[in-house]
Amino acid sequence: MIRTRSYVSQSVQHLRPSGIRRYFDIAATMQDVVTLGIGEPDFVTPRHIVDRGIESLNRGQTAYTSNSGTIELRRAISAYIKGLYGVEYAPEDQILVTVGVSEAMWLALKAILDPGDEVLVPEPCFVANAASVEMAGGVPVPVDTFVEDGFQVTGAMLEAAITPRTKAILINYPNNPTGATLTRERMLEIAAVAEKYDLVVLSDEIYERLVYGVEQTNFASLPGMYDRTISMSGMSKSFAMTGWRIGYVCAAPEIMDGIRKLHQYLIMSAPTIGQVAALEALTHGDDDVASMRAEYDTRRRMIVDGFNQMGLTCFEPRGAFYAFPSVAVTGMTDEQFCERLLHEERVALIPGSAFGRSGAGFVRACYATSRSNIDKALERLQRFMQRHG
Numbered sequence: 001m002i003r004t005r006s007y008v009s010q011s012v013q014h015l016r017p018s019g020i021r022r023y024f025d026i027a028a029t030m031q032d033v034v035t036l037g038i039g040e041p042d043f044v045t046p047r048h049i050v051d052r053g054i055e056s057l058n059r060g061q062t063a064y065t066s067n068s069g070t071i072e073l074r075r076a077i078s079a080y081i082k083g084l085y086g087v088e089y090a091p092e093d094q095i096l097v098t099v100g101v102s103e104a105m106w107l108a109l110k111a112i113l114d115p116g117d118e119v120l121v122p123e124p125c126f127v128a129n130a131a132s133v134e135m136a137g138g139v140p141v142p143v144d145t146f147v148e149d150g151f152q153v154t155g156a157m158l159e160a161a162i163t164p165r166t167k168a169i170l171i172n173y174p175n176n177p178t179g180a181t182l183t184r185e186r187m188l189e190i191a192a193v194a195e196k197y198d199l200v201v202l203s204d205e206i207y208e209r210l211v212y213g214v215e216q217t218n219f220a221s222l223p224g225m226y227d228r229t230i231s232m233s234g235m236s237k238s239f240a241m242t243g244w245r246i247g248y249v250c251a252a253p254e255i256m257d258g259i260r261k262l263h264q265y266l267i268m269s270a271p272t273i274g275q276v277a278a279l280e281a282l283t284h285g286d287d288d289v290a291s292m293r294a295e296y297d298t299r300r301r302m303i304v305d306g307f308n309q310m311g312l313t314c315f316e317p318r319g320a321f322y323a324f325p326s327v328a329v330t331g332m333t334d335e336q337f338c339e340r341l342l343h344e345e346r347v348a349l350i351p352g353s354a355f356g357r358s359g360a361g362f363v364r365a366c367y368a369t370s371r372s373n374i375d376k377a378l379e380r381l382q383r384f385m386q387r388h389g
């Protein structure tokens with residue numbers, strides 16, 4: 001039979017492959033590479049959390065759970081959010097346990113978008129954001145943010161991108177890849193735009209516990225925002241649980257009805273062992289979060305000082321575990337910089353343009369790696385800068 005067409009849909013062909021992967025593929029073929037590339041904790045999940053997961057398997061807890069997640073975990077999520085921000089979500093009909101924020105994001109978008117609806121996506125941002133909007137049938141509208149504003153999106157920037165098709169704003173603070181956090185003033189500006197144009201706000205707060213010397217505000221807690229905000233967070237970053245695949249989404253009951261329908265057909269229920277472990281983390285994991293955060297903070301200062309001292313000007317990140325220095329001084333593009341650095345000094349960073357066009361000229365360095373790795377990377381970078389600075 002003659003092939004007359006591609007079997008892959010136009011919409012999937014149209015998705016851009018992640019700009020991160022290429023560097024990992026190259027790095028994987030090389031010896032002795034120091035990688036500050038991967039955006040995940042280097043810590044192993046705390047022992048007591050692992051033990052609860054293992055115990056649950058030994059007890060035979062190997063079946064599906066309720067579609068929304070176990071009621072015990074949903075109650076714990078509700079209490080956790082109330083404890084952090086004073087915001088109340090009913091475990092019965094406003095919280096759903098997902099396969100990470102990755103799933104939560106797609107569910108939330110799919111639940112609110114009709115084909116062609118536009119979503120404002122401040123950039124630079126997590127590589128999956130624009131793709132998730134497209135996979136849900138929407139149109140991502142990039143909104144550039146700049147180092148001069150601390151990579152915070154402003155109300156005016158959002159307003160300039162509004163059209164009659166705009167349905168939602170997708171924000172992520174603390175931010176991947178910049179480490180930016182939002183001031184309350186900026187959050188109120190976003191809230192005012194959401195109110196004025198009757199938009200849904202999807203807030204990815206996965207790095208909410210990893211902030212350094214600033215206060216984290218939950219977007220739904222802002223005046224008038226509760227009913228129009230879809231909050232997403234999870235266990236991956238704060239509790240060093242990326243592989244357990246547990247996140248959650250919270251929203252008003254009407255939106256949650258839509259989200260639950262999608263989740264039940266798509267996933268059935270999030271991993272049972274992960275849910276048991278997440279319950280332990282949320283109820284007894286606060287000290288672990290505090291000690292990992294303190295360690296990240298030390299590394300954050302090491303790396304930011306290191307970049308600044310060698311002439312790679314680095315904006316001070318107040319959240320997540322990323323530094324985002326400018327490489328403009330070298331005269332190279334961010335892609336050239338990363339490629340040459342990898343080949344000449346065997347250090348893997350990610351070009352900022354992988355996270356959106358306003359990331360061009362910057363590189364992302366993840367400092368969720370040991371201090372000795374950071375030292376080694378800085379030493380090699382220093383050598384590189386002596387040749388190219």
Ligand SMILES: Cc1ncc(COP(=O)(O)O)c(C=O)c1O
Binds near residue numbers: 100101
């Ligand atoms: C901003 C952001 N959101 C979501 C995710 C995905 O998280 P999860 O492991 O919960 O799917 C990541 C992972 O890097 C991220 O950086």
